[in-house]
Amino acid sequence: MKKQLITLSLAVFTLAGQVFAQQPNTLISGKLGGLAKDEWIYLSGLTNRQKDSVQQTDKGFKFELNIPEGEGDFYILQVGKRDASGQMNGAFLYLEKGKLTINSKTAEIKEAKFAGGKLADYYNQFQNRPKATGLDALYKQYEEAQASKKTDKLTELRAAIDAKNAEQKELDQVFVLKHKKSPGIAYPMFFSLRDRNNLASVDELLQQVSPQAKNNIPVKNIEHSIKTEKLTGIGRTALPFAQADTLGKLISLSDFKGKYVLIDFWASWCVPCRVENPHVVAAYQQYKNKNFTVLGISFDNPGQHNRWMEAIHTDNLRWTHVSDLKGWKNEVGVLYDIKSIPSNLLIDPNGTIIAKNLRGDKLQEKLEELLGTSQLDRNTFVLTGKVANTGQATAFHIQYEGADGKTVKDSVRIFNGVFSYIGKIASPVEARAYYIKDKEGAPQSFDSYLSFYVEPGIISLTGDTGQPKAFNITGSKVQDENVLFNSLTSEELNLLKPISEEYNKKSMAYGKLKKEGANEAVLNAKLEECEQLRADMAPYYKAMQEKNLAYMRKHPNSIITANRLRGYFSSLSLEELQDFYGKMNDENRNSAAGQELKNEIKNLQGGSPGGIAADFSGPDINGKLLRLSDYRGQYVLIDFWASWCVPCRKGNPHLLQLYSKYKKKGFEIIGVSDDDSNHAAWRKAVEQDKIGVWKHVLRGLKKMENGRYDKSEDKSEAYGIHTLPSKILVGPDGVIIGRYASGAGTDADLDAKLKEVFKF
Numbered sequence: 185m186k187k188q189l190i191t192l193s194l195a196v197f198t199l200a201g202q203v204f205a206q207q208p209n210t211l212i213s214g215k216l217g218g219l220a221k222d223e224w225i226y227l228s229g230l231t232n233r234q235k236d237s238v239q240q241t242d243k244g245f246k247f248e249l250n251i252p253e254g255e256g257d258f259y260i261l262q263v264g265k266r267d268a269s270g271q272m273n274g275a276f277l278y279l280e281k282g283k284l285t286i287n288s289k290t291a292e293i294k295e296a297k298f299a300g301g302k303l304a305d306y307y308n309q310f311q312n313r314p315k316a317t318g319l320d321a322l323y324k325q326y327e328e329a330q331a332s333k334k335t336d337k338l339t340e341l342r343a344a345i346d347a348k349n350a351e352q353k354e355l356d357q358v359f360v361l362k363h364k365k366s367p368g369i370a371y372p373m374f375f376s377l378r379d380r381n382n383l384a385s386v387d388e389l390l391q392q393v394s395p396q397a398k399n400n401i402p403v404k405n406i407e408h409s410i411k412t413e414k415l416t417g418i419g420r421t422a423l424p425f426a427q428a429d430t431l432g433k434l435i436s437l438s439d440f441k442g443k444y445v446l447i448d449f450w451a452s453w454c455v456p457c458r459v460e461n462p463h464v465v466a467a468y469q470q471y472k473n474k475n476f477t478v479l480g481i482s483f484d485n486p487g488q489h490n491r492w493m494e495a496i497h498t499d500n501l502r503w504t505h506v507s508d509l510k511g512w513k514n515e516v517g518v519l520y521d522i523k524s525i526p527s528n529l530l531i532d533p534n535g536t537i538i539a540k541n542l543r544g545d546k547l548q549e550k551l552e553e554l555l556g557t558s559q560l561d562r563n564t565f566v567l568t569g570k571v572a573n574t575g576q577a578t579a580f581h582i583q584y585e586g587a588d589g590k591t592v593k594d595s596v597r598i599f600n601g602v603f604s605y606i607g608k609i610a611s612p613v614e615a616r617a618y619y620i621k622d623k624e625g626a627p628q629s630f631d632s633y634l635s636f637y638v639e640p641g642i643i644s645l646t647g648d649t650g651q652p653k654a655f656n657i658t659g660s661k662v663q664d665e666n667v668l669f670n671s672l673t674s675e676e677l678n679l680l681k682p683i684s685e686e687y688n689k690k691s692m693a694y695g696k697l698k699k700e701g702a703n704e705a706v707l708n709a710k711l712e713e714c715e716q717l718r719a720d721m722a723p724y725y726k727a728m729q730e731k732n733l734a735y736m737r738k739h740p741n742s743i744i745t746a747n748r749l750r751g752y753f754s755s756l757s758l759e760e761l762q763d764f765y766g767k768m769n770d771e772n773r774n775s776a777a778g779q780e781l782k783n784e785i786k787n788l789q790g791g792s793p794g795g796i797a798a799d800f801s802g803p804d805i806n807g808k809l810l811r812l813s814d815y816r817g818q819y820v821l822i823d824f825w826a827s828w829c830v831p832c833r834k835g836n837p838h839l840l841q842l843y844s845k846y847k848k849k850g851f852e853i854i855g856v857s858d859d860d861s862n863h864a865a866w867r868k869a870v871e872q873d874k875i876g877v878w879k880h881v882l883r884g885l886k887k888m889e890n891g892r893y894d895k896s897e898d899k900s901e902a903y904g905i906h907t908l909p910s911k912i913l914v915g916p917d918g919v920i921i922g923r924y925a926s927g928a929g930t931d932a933d934l935d936a937k938l939k940e941v942f943k944f
Contacts, residue, residue: 208248210279214286215244216263216296223264223291230258231401244287249279256280256367256400258374263293278306278370280400306368313359313372316351353377357389365394370402378406380523381541383413412521418540422447422531425516427481427506430493435506437479442533444476444554446547449517449527451483452495455600457526460543461499462568462604466642467547468503469566469606470558475533476551481516482507483525498597500604563587565638567605567645571598575649577619580605581626584615584638585776598649611775612639612662612743619649637662637743662743669744672735673728680724687717704872715830729755740767746777750784754906754926758788784904791903792923797822797914798902805870805880810854813918818850819941821934822912824883824905824925826858827869832909836873838931842938843878849942850916853878856899858908860885913937 212227219225219240226237227247232255238245251257262274275293277284284303288296298304322345329337356372363369379386387410390398398407416423426436437445448464450457468478480501484492486509496505508515514522520529530539530550542550552558560566569580579595580603586592587608596605598619617634618627627633634645634652639660647655657663694710733752736745749764756764765773765781772778789795797812797820804810812820823839825832843853855875859866860882870876884897895901903912910925911934921941924934 208250209281210249210251211283212247212249212261212277212279212286213244213284214296215288216240216286216291216293217289219263219291226260226262228260228262230260231405232257251280253281254399254401254404256370256402258370258402261286261293263291275307276375277303278368278400278402279303280367302368306366306371309363309366309368310359310371314355316348316355319345319348319352322348353379360389361392363397364392365397367397367400369393369397370400373406374402378409380409380413383410386410409521409523412519416520416529416537418537420537422529422535422537423519425519427508427516429504429506430489430496435479435504437531437535440477440479440531441535442475444471444533444551445531446476446478446542447481447520447529447531448478449481449483449514449520449522449525451511451525452488452491453484454525458495458499458599459602460526461501462570462602463544463547465500465502465604465606466566466568467551469564470548470560470642471551471555472503473559473561474555476555478503480505481514482509483511483514483517483522484509485511495599498599500596500606502606560640560642561608563608563610563640565607565609565640566642567603567607567638568642569598569603569605569645571601571603571619571646572648572650573598573601574651575619576621577649578622579620580617581620582607582615582617584609585613586610589776607638609638609640611771612637612660613776614638614666614747618652636660637666639663665742665744669732669735669748672731676724676728676731680721683717683721683724687714687721690714690717711830736764740764741769741772743772743775743777746772746775746781750777750780753781753784753904756927758785758792760927761785761788787902787904791905791912791920792928793920795920797912797918797920800881800884800897800899800902802881802884802897802899805867805876810879810881812854812914815852815854816918817916818852819846819916819938820914821851821853822903822914823853823855824858824900824903824908824910824912825855826908827862827865829858829908833869833873835909835931836875840875840877842935846938846942846944849944851938851942855880856883857881858883858885858900861887915941 216225222239224237224239225245226235227249228235234249236247236249238247256278257280259277259279260272260274261277262272264273266272273291273293280303282303283300284298284307285300286293286296286298298307322341326338326341326345329341353376356376359372360369360377373386373390377386377389386406390403390407390410393403398404414420422437424437426434429435437447446464446467450461452458464478468476478501480496480503482492482505484507488509492505492507492509495501506516526543527541528547529537530542532538532554538554539550567582571577577598579597581593581595582605583591583593584607587610589610592607594605594607596603615636615638617636618632620627631653634655636645636655636657637660639662641659643657643659643663645655645657690710690713694707694714697710698707729752732748736742736749739745745764746768749761753761761781762785765778765785768778768781773782790798799811799813801809801811812822821839821842827833839853843851855870855878857866857869857880859869863882866880866882870880881899884899886894886897888894903910905925907926911923912920913922913924913934915921922934922937923929924931929937
């Protein structure tokens with residue numbers, strides 16, 4: 185919160201010793217002790233933008249200007265430039281015809297004495313008027329609370345400051361009435377009493393003031409606002425206007441007759457406007473189907489058409505926009521006396537102004553009052569983000585499955601910590617998002633990603649771009665459930681973290697050693713260390729699985745269950761998966777996750793006892809064509825494995841024993857290796873493990889240029905294989921008689937089955 189006195193901003197001066205007029209009638213002179221000889225003193229008009237600058241001589245400094253009758257106004261006298269915090273060594277002066285002297289023993293204007301006549305009297309009377317006590321102390325406490333981010337304290341202090349300012353206004357009203365014949369009332373009228381939210385009381389006060397006291401620009405501007413308010417106040421018919429849209433087409437307010445219209449005054453350069461835009465986006469998307477629209481009036485400056493268009497696109501402002509690109513002189517803005525932005529007017533279907541300056545939730549509340557329950561476009565979700573940007577991010581990236589079933593990868597610019605995004609989905613889906621700076625690629629660290637569920641509606645994201653995992657997400661019931669689901673295993677995750685970090689270190693060390701060409705003994709030793717850590721983590725993963733599955737069994741119709749279940753396909757039996765699918769409602773069955781479960785069940789049925797083994801073919805390790813169907817009449821064990829799979833490699837000696845024992849009795853093994861990306865490793869593993877005695881083919885999974893996979897020749901897919909090692913035993917008639925994998929039979933079960941069929 186800024187102090188109400190001296191809160192105006194200055195443009196950067198480009199001065200060349202201009203003079204204000206040929207016939208001066210106003211003289212400002214004085215001397216500032218201790219002022220450096222090369223320091224400049226500036227004088228600038230607030231309304232007329234006249235500027236002058238001088239350097240003080242041994243005799244002091246002097247400004248001469250001409251101010252016609254009735255054009256008395258505020259000027260800024262400033263020594264040097266503003267400092268980094270925006271503070272200036274200067275004063276706001278009401279000037280009209282007359283003389284004013286300013287003398288100080290130091291270079292600080294605030295320590296100067298003002299003398300010379302009525303102009304000094306105006307200034308001194310205002311500075312010495314009765315003041316509400318304790319206001320400066322409250323402002324200091326407020327700044328301290330802001331620095332320490334004490335939200336509750338800020339709310340308390342804001343209320344106290346508002347109360348003190350109200351007290352000051354009462355004192356200033358008394359001051360005006362005491363000096364009602366003096367133009368000096370311009371000071372309190374301009375700095376304290378020009379309340380645009382209560383112009384009726386300002387009008388009542390000015391009715392008691394003499395014409396002489398009101399014959400100046402600051403008070404005339406206030407009177408103009410009062411006059412305009414009487415024409416454009418709540419309950420009045422909106423004044424007609426027309427202006428060109430972004431393509432140059434003339435748009436009239438009358439074009440929107442019969443609708444509720446929010447006339448939104450904003451600009452691409454206006455930070456508070458851009459911060460407010462996500463609220464307007466959310467309101468528009470929710471009520472555009474209920475006879476509501478927005479008409480944007482931009483205060484962008486001449487030559488800023490592209491900047492205006494860019495802001496419209498970046499902020500997702502999908503409504504009609506018009507502007508004459510005249511900045512603060514925008515003709516519609518002048519017509520409605522808009523002195524600050526963002527500002528807005530809400531007009532009803534009859535063209536009557538029914539509300540003003542609806543910000544934040546106030547706009548949503550008013551539209552709900554007028555139009556009832558919101559109605560978004562079908563399958564539409566709107567994200568509104570408000571972030572602390574310690575990560576210095578410039579864009580928000582998001583990926584999810586769109587309404588057409590295709591993966592959507594999109595991004596939106598972040599402006600001053602806010603953004604809005606609009607997307608379409610067929611049903612609630614899990615989205616993956618991250619924040620980046622310009623020209624950076626996607627983050628490599630898992631902790632840099634934000635995963636959350638989106639569903640049709642308005643969803644709010646708040647947090648720090650430097651800590652995506654800690655984001656607060658509201659507006660999605662599915663996400664609320666997701667948070668609850670994740671909390672079930674928080675204890676295990678905390679215990680797993682140090683072991684997992686150690687495993688990652690060991691794994692990276694293994695990769696480095698392999699790249700450096702370390703021998704097999706060294707590599708195997710490192711793999712053993714990794715495997716031991718995997719074994720250490722196993723009990724925690726098992727506990728997490730039990731908790732998660734218990735929740736999913738209790739909530740079979742939950743979207744979270746449908747989506748999370750895919751992580752347990754390899755751990756559950758066909759019967760268990762069928763049970764989950766049978767208990768799902770139609771919405772979940774028809775969702776992407778439900779269809780995936782349906783296909784998984786189909787594949788498992790094809791890869792489980794009683795199913796016909798899906799035929800496959802491909803070049804074997806020697807380049808010869810191999811077909812599963814060529815082995816009809818034999819018992820065939822399809823071994824799904826990989827060179828990099830430690831449990832697979834450890835199980836090979838036992839497979840060699842089985843092969844040696846049953847080969848002559850009509851037993852064959854076909855190894856299907858998940859090494860499509862590394863043929864050399866596949867061949868090397870076959871040689872090292874001495875398993876070239878049976879048949880070998882590759883899985884047949886092909887990675888495409890777009891990063892996706894071609895599964896048209898994938899041998900694992902048809903059998904529902906998700907973990908390695910997995911084994912399928914096929915009888916002589918092509919019917920599967922055994923499945924040995926996670927969620928199914930064990931190696932001991934395989935041994936028993938072979939002993940049964942071969943009776944040996």
